[in-house]
Amino acid sequence: MLSYRHIYHAGNHADILKHLTVSQICRHFVKKDAPFFYLDTHAGIGQYSLQSEQAQKNKEFHSGIARLFAEKDLPEHIEQLLDIVRDLNPTDALEVYPGSPKIVDYYVRQKDKLHLCELHPNDYPTLAALFPNKRKANVVKDDGFAAVKAMLPPPQKRGFVLMDPPYEVKKDYQYVVQALEEGYKRFPQGTYAIWYPVLNRQQANDLLKNVKATKIRNVLLLELCIRDTEQERGMAGSGMIIVNPPWTLEKEANTFLPVLSRLLAEDQKAGYQITWITPE
Numbered sequence: 391m392l393s394y395r396h397i398y399h400a401g402n403h404a405d406i407l408k409h410l411t412v413s414q415i416c417r418h419f420v421k422k423d424a425p426f427f428y429l430d431t432h433a434g435i436g437q438y439s440l441q442s443e444q445a446q447k448n449k450e451f452h453s454g455i456a457r458l459f460a461e462k463d464l465p466e467h468i469e470q471l472l473d474i475v476r477d478l479n480p481t482d483a484l485e486v487y488p489g490s491p492k493i494v495d496y497y498v499r500q501k502d503k504l505h506l507c508e509l510h511p512n513d514y515p516t517l518a519a520l521f522p523n524k525r526k527a528n529v530v531k532d533d534g535f536a537a538v539k540a541m542l543p544p545p546q547k548r549g550f551v552l553m554d555p556p557y558e559v560k561k562d563y564q565y566v567v568q569a570l571e572e573g574y575k576r577f578p579q580g581t582y583a584i585w586y587p588v589l590n591r592q593q594a595n596d597l598l599k600n601v602k603a604t605k606i607r608n609v610l611l612l613e614l615c616i617r618d619t620e621q622e623r624g625m626a627g628s629g630m631i632i633v634n635p636p637w638t639l640e641k642e643a644n645t646f647l648p649v650l651s652r653l654l655a656e657d658q659k660a661g662y663q664i665t666w667i668t669p670e
Contacts, residue, residue, distance in 0.1 A: 395444060395510070395512075395513070396434045396435075396438070396489070396556075397434075397435065397438050397439075397442060397444040397445055398444050398445065398447060398448060398450070399448075399450050400438035400440065400445055400450070400451060400487045400489070401438070401440060401445075401450065401451030401454045401455035401456070401487040402450035402451060402453070402454040402455075403453065403454045403614065403616050403627070403628070403650075403654045404585070404587065404625065404627075404628035405454060405455070405487070406454050406455060406458065406471075406614075406650060406654070407612065407613075407614045407628055407629075407630060407650065408490065408554060408585045408628070408630060409471055409488070409490065409493050410467060410468065410471050410646060410650075411583060411612060411630045411632065411639075412490055412493050412494065412552060412583065413467070413470055413471050413474065413493055413496075413497075414467060414470075414636065414638075414639055414642055415550055415581055415583065415632075415635070415636060415639070416493070416494055416496075416497035416498075416550070417470070417497065417636075418636035418638065418639075419497070419502075419548065419550060419581075420497050420498075420499065422548075424546070424547070424548055425499070425501040425502050425503070425546045425548070426502050426503075426546055426548040426549055426550060427502070427503050427505070427541075427544035427545075427546040427548065427549040427550070428494050428498070428502070428503070428504045428505070428549070428550050428551075428552070429505045429507075429534075429537060429538065429541055429542070429544075429549065429550070429551045429552070430490055430491055430494070430504070430505070430506045430507060430534070430552050431507050431534025431535060431537060431538065431551070431552065431553045431554070431555065431569070432507065432508065432534050432553070432554050432555050432556065433489065433490065433491050433506040433507055433508045433517055433529075433534075434489045434490070434491075434508060434513055434517065435489065435508075435513045435516040435517050435520070436488075436489045436491040436492050436506075436516070436517045436520040436521065437478065437486055437487065437488050437489055437491075437492045437520065438486065438487045438488075438489060439485065439486060440484060440485055440486065440487055441485050451484075451487060453616075453654065453656070454654065455475060455484065455487055456484055457653055457654060458471075458472060458653065459472065459475070459484050461653065464649065465645045465646050465649055466645075467642050467645060467646045468646050468649065468650070471493075474488055474492070474493060474496045475487065475488065477496065478492070490552055490554070491504065491506050491517070491520070491521065491527070492520075494550075495521075495527075498526070500526070502526075502546070503526070503527075503528070503544070503546060504521070504526065504527035504528065505527075505528045505530070505537065505541055506521065506527055506528070506529045506530070507530055507531075507532045507533070507534035507537050508529070508530075508531065508534075509531060509532065509533060509534070511531075514529075514531040517529055534553070534555070535553075535555075535565050535566070535568070535569040538551060538553075538569040538570075538572055538573040539569075539572050539573075539576070542573050542576040542577040542580065543576050543577040543580075544577070547579075548579075548580075549577060549580040549581070550580065550581045550582075550583070551573055551580060551581070551582045551583070552583050552585070553566050553569060553570070553582070553583070553584045553585070554584070554585035557586070557587055563586075563593070563596070563597050563600075564600075566584055566586075566597075567597070567600045567601060567604065570582055570584065570601070570604065570606070570633065571604050571606075574604075574606050574633065579634065580633075580634065581632065581633065581634045581635065581636075582631075582632070582633040582634065583630055583631070583632050583633075584601070584630070584631040584632075585628060585629070585630055586628060586629050586630075586631065587625045587627075587628050588613070588615055588619055588625065588626050588627035588628055588629065589624070589625055589626070590619065590620070590626075591619045591620065594613075594619075594629065597631075598611065598631070598667060601631055601667055602667050602668055605668070606633055606668065607668050607669070607670055608633060608634050608635070608668065608669070608670040609631060609632070609633050609666065609667040609668045610631075610632045610635045610639060610640060610664075610665075610666055610667070611629060611630070611631055611632075611663065611664070611665050611666070611667050612629060612630045612632070612639075612643050612647065612662075612663075612664055613627060613628070613629035613630075613662060613663045614627050614628065614629070614647060614650055614651060614654070614662045615627025615659075615660055615661055615662070616651075616654050616655055616656045616657075616660050617655070617656040617657045617659060617660055618657055618659035619659075631667065640664060643664050644664060647662040647664060648662065650662070
């Protein structure tokens with residue numbers, strides 16, 4: 391069951407939160423000279439044409455990245471993400487939006503290594519063509535959750551794992567926690583980031599409870615909701631669960647999340663939270 395295509399949602403509010411978090415984690419990793427390993431369990435196609443028929447269908451980027459693109463005097467961390475977007479749009483017209491692999495690619499050095507998983511038969515070839523250099527990025531048509539077990543611990547000794555399944559199958563909520571437990575058991579010093587949608591409050595809270603039940607320590611939660619989570623109107627928001635976050639990330643989120651909440655809000659019940667699921 392592989393019906394989900396991220397291109398319909400590229401550049402929306404959930405992408406903004408996810409990619410800001412990914413950007414800040416990568417900035418932390420490249421501050422040290424030692425190489426790092428990046429595993430993306432659901433990589434998509436890597437970058438997205440906002441002029442495509444799919445992206446134009448709902449134009450979700452209009453209320454996401456396009457709003458930020460038009461703003462001035464944004465916090466440094468948001469500007470750093472926008473620098474990556476501008477790098478892909480040299481004419482200043484917003485036509486292309488980077489997926490997580492391209493966000494990470496902006497930061498990686500020759501000594502770093504990417505392992506990108508994508509199962510969708512239409513998306514995998516596109517992703518592979520975007521990253522033809524196998525020394526830099528290993529692109530596989532593979533189950534990303536299984537790759538967590540297969541690829542960890544990495545030889546680089548430092549690593550970042552992003553898990554952002556589409557959750558079109560409800561068991562993804564179970565699989566993502568199982569993959570976290572498996573990865574942490576093999577590579578406890580790694581940084582893990584789990585993206586999740588807020589389709590309704592109870593479903594999101596159940597996932598957070600299950601993460602807490604793993605008893606893994608040092609788990610930060612960042613969540614952004616653009617409207618009332620009790621209204622049945624699709625995805626009201628999203629969150630990032632980060633295990634072993636950079637020590638600066640909580641402070642940085644206290645700078646950028648209030649701004650995102652203000653700029654992307656769709657009703658008066660929009661809001662954000664920054665909290666520790668489990669402290670260190």
